[in-house]
Amino acid sequence: MSPEPPAAPPPARDLTALLETIGARDGRLVHLERTPARPARHADWPSWADPALVAALAASGIPRPWTHQAQAANSLHAGHHTVIATGTGSGKSLAAWLPAVSDILSAQRAAHAEGTSHRISAHGRRPTALYLAPTKALAADQAAALDRLSARIEAVQAGVAGAPRLTLRSSTCDGDTPLPERDWARAHADIVLTNPDFLHFSLLPGHERWARLLRSLRYIIVDECHAYRGVIGAHVALVLRRLLRLARRLSPGSPGPTVLAASATAAEPALTAARLIGAPPADVVAITDDGAPAGERALALWQPALIDPWGVGPADSTAAPDPGTTDTPGAPNPPSPRRSATAEASEVLVDLLSAGAQALVFVRSRRSAEIVAEHARRILTRSGPPLAGLADAVAAYRGGYLPEERRALETDLRQGRLRALATTNALELGIDVTGLDAVLIAGWPGTRVSLGQQAGRAGRAGSPGVAVLIASDNPLDAYLVHHPEDVLTAPEATVFDPTNPYVLAPHLCAAASESPLREVDLDLFGLPDESLLADLAERGALRRRPTGWFWNAALPGRPQDLTNLRGDGPPEIPIVESTSGTVIGTAPGASADSSLHAGAVYMHQGRAYVVEELTEEAAIVTPRLAVGYRTRARERSSVRILAERHAEAWGDGLTWSLGSVEVTSQVTGYNKLALPHMDVVSQHPLDMPERVLPTAAVWWTIPLETCEAAGVTPARLPGALHAAEHASIGILPLLATCDRWDIGGLSTALHPQTMRPTVFVHDGAAGGAGFAERGHRAGARWLEATLDVITQCRCATGCPSCIQSPKCGNNNEPLDKAGAIALLRLLARAARSARSALPTP
Template sequence: MTPREFLARLRRLPDYRRQLLACRILPAQPARFGSLARPLPDAVAASLQAQGIERLYTHQASAVDAARAGADVTIVTSTASGKTLCYNLPVVERLLAEPAARALYLYPTKALAQDQLGKLNAWDFFRELRPATYDGDTPRDERGLVRRKARVILSNPDMLHVSILPNHPAWASFLASLRFVVVDEVHAYRGVFGSHVALVLRRLQRLCEHYGSRPQFLCTSATIANPQAHVERLLGRPTHLVAEDGAPRGERWFALWNPPLLDAKTGERRSAITEATQLFVEMAKAGVRNITFTRARVVAELILRYAQASLRAGDEPLRERIAAYRAGYRAEQRRQLEQRLFHGDLVGVVATNALELGVDVGGLDAVVLVGFPGTIASTWQQAGRAGRSQRPALALMVALDNPLDQFLARNPHYLFEQPPEQATIDPGNPYILLRHLVCAAMEKPLGPEDQARFGPLLARIADALVEAGELRSLDSRYYWSGTGYPARDVDIRSAGGAPYSIFNCGEGDRLLGTVDAETAFRVVYPGAIYLHQGDSYAVERLDLEARAAYVRPVNVPYYTTPRVQSSVTVEEERESHAVGGAQVAFGEVTATTHVIGYRKHRLFSEEVLEQADLDLPPRSYRTEGLWLTVPVEAQVAAAPQGVDLLGAIHAIEHAALAVAPLFAMCDRWDLDGTSHPNPPDLGLPTIFLHDAYPGGVGIADRCYREIEALLARTREAIEGCECEAGCPGCIHSPTCGSMNEPLDKAGAVWLLQRLLGMGQSETPA
C-alpha cells in the first residue's frame, strides 16, 4: 500500500476529524557515483560484485580515498546511504595487507553491533578476519578467545570503558596492533553520554600511545549542524569531513497528525496515545510494516497494550505479530525481536529510540513518531528508517498535547525547513572528568603530558582527588591509590551511578529488566505499575542499597506516573546581561528533585483515579543553569493589569522548558527548571532553567546565549494556542509537582511581551 493510499484509508475512518495536517513530499533522488584514486584489491572488488555492488557512490569513494591517505574521516550522509562501506573498505584493505593489524568498531548499542556482525560475516573477505562482538552479552568463557583471535572486534563505549581499558595489559597485543577505530552513529554521542564517551576515547588514545600505536578514527553520523566540530571535540583531534551524499532515495511522505479537540474552551485534545494506537492498528491491518517511535517506555508499553486489546476480537494471528522494543529488556529478548522484525514476522513494533539507530530491520513501509523526538536531527533519523529499498515511504508524526508539539502542529514549516541542531558535549565537565581521571590513573599514572588530552582542569582535579585519598602524588605524577576497578562505579550513560535491576517475584526473583539510576525513582518507586511487553507488574519493594526493584505480575485497570517537586539555589554567578527590562544570569546552581508521590491513571481513558504519597530521599546535585529575574517595574505594573505574577512565571517556565529542545540538541528531560516568587538568594520573582545532570553539559549555556529567541518562541507557543486559560498544549506540564497551579496564560504573554520590549502597556486578554 502506497503512502497516498494509506492516507486516503485514514481519511475514510469513521472517527476521522481532519487530524491530518501538513504533508510534505520529498522527491526521489537518483544515485551519483564516484571513482577511487586507485582500484580496490581484486579479492575485495570480486566480493563486492558478488553482493551486487558494481560502483561506489560519491561519498563512499571520497571517504575511502581520505582514509587511504591516513586521515581521520567523518562521513555524514542520510540513513541507509551505505556508510558502512566507507569504513569497511579501507579497514579490510589494510588488514588484508598487514596480517597483524587489528580494528575496533564501536557502536552506541549492542543491537547495532550484532546487526553489523551479521553483515560482516556475509562478506567473503571479512570472514577470514574473524570478526566478533565483545560486549556485556559475550559469555565470559569466550572473551579471551575473542581478544586473542578476532582481528575486527565490534563493541560499544560502555565495554571499552569498563572492561577493555581497565584490563589493558591483557589487551596489549590488540592495542599495539590497532590501526582503525570506527565510531558509528556519532550523533548519538551528545549531552551527558557524549561527554563520557569523549573521555573514554581520550583514555583509549592514551593507552594506544603507551603501546606504540596511533589508530585512525573513521566516524559516521546522521545529519547534524556541526558534524566536524562535534567529532573533533569528541576525539580531541582534527577530522576530514565527507558530506556529499550520492546514495539514491525513494520518494518520502512526511505528514503531521494532530489529535482532534474535545473541548475548544479548555483546549483538551483526544489522547495522543489513543490516536497513535489507532494508527498502529490500522497499519497492522493494512499490512503496512512499521515502527512506531515513542519517547517514553511507559508510552511504548501502553500503545502495545491498547493495540493488543483492540485486536483481540477476531485478529488473534495479527495480535501475535506486534510487539514493543525498548531499553531494559534482556539481551535474548532484544535479539529475538530484532530477528522477527528483520524477517517480516512482526508487522509492527512500538519502540523507544533504542531502534532509532541503524539496526537493519528489513523493508519498512512507514514510521509513526508519537510526539516530536526532541530534535530535528532525530526526527529525520527516525523518519529515515522507512523506505530503505528506494520504495515510497511514509512518516507520520502525532503531536502530543504539549507546547512544543502544538507549536510544530501550528507551524509545520519549522519542522520541514529548520536545519538540524548542533550536538553538544562537554569533555571538561568537572563532575564527569573527575571520575574518568580516576579511571585513567588506575590504567596508567597521570602526568603533565596528559593535560593536552584531558584539559587545564587536570592538575586541580587530581590534587582534589589526592586530598580525598583516591590518588597519591609522587614526582609530578598521580597514581591510583585504591583497589579494584573504579570504572565499574562510573555509568557512562548517565551521571547517576550503576543501573537498578528489576526482579520478578512471581518467577523466583528472575531478572526482568533494568532501569538506569537517573530514572529509577520515577519508574520503579514502591506502588508503581511497571509495564513490560504489555503486561503489568506492581513494584513491591525498592532496595536503594542493592539498587534493585522487586515486582509482581498484577492485573489492574490503571498505570502510574510520578509526582516530582524541584527547587534551585544559586551558588555562583558567572555572567549576566539585560533582556529587555529584565536581567538574565548564568552560572552554577544546586538543583534538588524529589519524587514525592504518584498518580494512578485509568487505562485507555488516562483519567486520574487517585494520588499517593512516597517517602523517597531527595536528589541534589550541582550543575549549570540560567535564571531570569522579573524587575520591580514589571511587578508594580502586573497587579493593575490583573496579572497573577507567580502564575505567569510558572507558565513561562513550563513553556520554555518544552520549547528549549529547538535551541539545543537535547532531550526534553535533559533540562529542568522551576519558578519561585522570591528566592532568598535573589529576592525577585525568578525563572530557573538548568541542566538536569551534575556539572552541566552546555544545554543551559546554549539557552542563555539564545535567551531572546527562546523567550520569543515561548511567547509564540503560548499565544498561538487556541485555548482560553491554558492547557497541555501550551502551559500545562504533565510532571508539574504543584499540579499546574497557579498558572496565568494571559499574564505569561503580557510578561513576555514586556520582557521582550513589545507593547508594554497592553492589558492581558
C-alpha cells in the same frame, strides 16, 4: 514465543495518498513535505582495495561503491580522521570496512609471499580495527554483516587457483560476552565490535591483556556519533581520548589509529567528530555529499483533533496562588483537549497495516510503547477478519526487556512475522531493518537529529517511504507542527562539554591508572593547566611524581568505577517478580524513586505489576490481572545558586543569568489515577530520601512592581511564573540538542537569594550538560518562541499543548496562562531591546 506469521497482506498501497485521505478528517494533516526520489551516483573501487574484498562485495550485490563511500574510504586509507554524514541507509559502514578489511587482507597476502605468519608493517603487525556502537543491537548487526562478508571472501579465494587463504576474524565484546569469547577476541580478532561502556569498564583498565589489539590498532570506527550528546557525549569523548592516548603510547613512532565517525544526521560534522577525539576541526575531513539512491519520501506533520472543538476560547486565568513550584520527572499527562499522540498513533497504525504496510511507531517512554501496541492489537481484534489476524503481528520493543526478548523481536521484524513494532528510541539507532514502509513518531522526539534518524527508518534501500510526526500535548509539538520551517531546517549541533569537571575528573583518574598523565596530555583532555590535576592530588586521588601524575593505588576500588557513562546517577534497577524471583526487566536507577516506589504500577509487555518494595538492589513487583488505575509521583524541589557566571540587566529591572546551582528534590508521595481519563482518585504519602544535584541553570528575575504594572497581582504571580516555566522547558529543545526530560525547572514568587520572583531552567545532569548555556545564549529567540506557542494555543486557561507539563511535581497547580503571557511579553520585549543595544560587529 514468536508469533506465527499472519496471512500475507496485500502489497502496500500509496501510503501518502492514504494519509492525505484520513488526514482530511478534522484537519489533522497540517503539512505534507515531499522529497523526490534521486538516482545513485557511483565511483570506481580505489586502486588499493583488496581484489578478494571487491569480488566478495560484488557477489553480495555491490558492484561499485557510491561516491560518498569511495571519498570517505580514500580519506580514511590516507590516514585522515574522517566523518561521513550522509542519509540513513546510505551504506556508511562500507566506507569503514573497505580500508580496514583491505589492510587486513593485504597483510595476509604479504605474509604469504614472505612465507611468514605475520606481517611486520609500518603499524607494527597485522592491522586491527575497533568498532564502537551506541547500542549492543547495532554492534551485533554489524558483526553479522562481517561474518557474511568473511564467508564470501573465503568462497572467492577458494575459486582462485594458488591463491592464499584469507581470513577475516571479527568478534563482538560487551558486558554479555562470555569470558572464553573475550579471550579469543584478545588473542585473535582483527576487528572487535563493542561499545563505549565496555571500552571504559573493561578494555582500557585491562589494556595489558589487549596489547595485541591496541599495538596494531589502525582504525577506530565511531558509528552513530551524533548519539553522543549531553553528559554521555562528554563521557564518550573522554573515553575515546583515553583510547587514542593508550594506542599511541603502545606503538611509539607510529601515527596512531585513524578515526572514522559516521552519522546520518550530524550538524557541523567535522566539529562534532573533532570534539569527540580531541583534535582540531581542520584535522577532520567531512564527507557530506550523499551519492546513495533514495526513493520518494514524505513527511507528514499531524495534529490530533480536538476532543471538544466547542470548548475553547480566549486565554484566561483562574489558577489559585501557591508556593514555589517545580518541574520534575513524573508520569502521564493530565487530561487533554486533544486526543493523545499515542491513541492517534495506534489508530493511524491500523490504517497503515490495513493497506499492507510494515511500520514502526516511535514513542517517548517505555510505558507508551506498551500502550500503543496494546491499543493497536485491541482495534485489530475488534475489526474482524482479515485485520484480526494481524493482531499477533504487533508488539512492543523497548529498553528494560531482557536481551533474548529483544533479539527475538528483531528477528521477527526482519523476517516479516511482525508487521509493526511500537518502540522507544531503542530502535532509533540499532538493527539495519530494510523494507519498512512507514514510521509513525508519536510526539516530537526531542531533536531534529532524532527526527531524521527515526523518519529515515522508512523507505530504506532506495524504496519509497512515509513518516508521520504526530504532535503530542506539548508546547514544542504544538509550535512545530504549525512551523514546518523549524522542523525541516538543518539538524541541531551536538552539545556536550568534555571539560565539565564532574565528568572530566574521574576520567583523569582512570587515565592516570592506565598510563601516567604527563604535560603533553593536557591539550588532549582540554586542560588549560595542571590546576585540576593538582586539586585531584590534594584530595588524594592522584600522586605527583617526576614522571607524571599517577593514580593513588592505595585507594580501594578502580578509578573506572568512579563514573557511569550513562550518567552519574544510580545504576539500572532490576525488576524482580515476587512470586518466582525472575528478573522481568530493568529501569533507570535515576528515575526509580518516581516510577518504582512502593505502590507504583509497572507495565511490561502489556501485563500490569504493582511494586511491593524498592531497595537499592531491586524493585519487587507482583503481577495483577486487572489494574484499573495508574500512578504518578509527587515531588518537591528547591534550587540554591552556587555561582552566577554571567548576568545581563535588561529593561524594567529584569535580569537574565547563567550559573552553577544545586537542585534538591524529593518524592513525597503519589496519586492514583483512574483509567481511562487519568482522574486523581486518591493520594498516598511516601518517605523517600532527598536527592541533591549540582548542575547548571539559566534563570530570570523580574521585580514585583513590574509584574503588578503588567496586571499580574501577587495572588496570580505563582501561577503565571509556573506556567511560563513549563512553556520555557517545553520550547528549549527547539534550540538545544535535548528534550524536556533532560532538563528541569523551578519557579517561585520570592526566591531567598534573588529576593524577587524567579524562574529557573536547569540541566538534569551533574555539572551541567550544556543545554542551559545554549538557552542562555539564545535567550531572545527562546522567549519569543515560548510566548508564541502560548498565545497561539486555542485553549481557555491552559492545556498540555501550552503550559501543562507531564513531569510537573505539583500536578500542574497553580497555572495562570494569561499571567504567563503578560510576563513573557515583558521578557521578550526586554530581550529584543537588549539585543538591539548591542554594538554591530
